[in-house]
Amino acid sequence: MDIGGVGKTKAKKTVCVTGAGGFIASWLVQLLLSRGDYVVHGTVRDPSDPKNAHLMALDGAGERLRLFKADLLDYASVAAAVAGCQGVFHVASPVPAVNPINPDVLTPSQKIHAILVQGNLTSATYVQVEILAPAVAGTKNVLRVNYAADARRVVVV
Structure with missing residues (x-):
C-alpha cells in the first residue's frame, strides 16, 4: 500500500x-x-529549419520534445504527430503568401463565391482563400485525427 504518494512515480502525459x-x-x-510531466510532440513545417532551433534549446527538449514535419492539410502527417498523445493543443494558423493571390488563379467556384459575398474579387477573397479556408480545413483535420486517435482532450487556441 502506498501512503501519500511515496514511492509513486507520475507517468508523463504526451501532448x-x-x-x-x-x-x-x-x-x-x-x-x-x-x-516536467509532459512529453511534447510539436508540429512544424520543417524540423531542420534553423528558425526552430530555439525549441530544441529549451530545458528538457532533448529528452521530452519531438518535432514532426507536418502540414495540417495532410491528414497522415497530423496523424503521425498525434499518435500516442493524450491531448492536443491546436495553435497553428496558416501563414499566407506575401503577395495577394492573382484572381486569375482562382477556381470558378471561388470567383463566384467572392462575387456573391463581396460583390467583387477584392482582398477579401485573398483572406478567404489564403487564411480562412486552410485554417478551417486544417482544424477539421486536427479534430478528425484526434477523434480517430482517441485523444482525450483538444484545446483550440
Missing part, C-alpha cells in the same frame, strides 16, 4: 502542440516542458 515553432505555441511548449 501535441501544432505550430510549435510559432510565437504563442513555442511559449506553450516551453511551459509544458518546464512542468
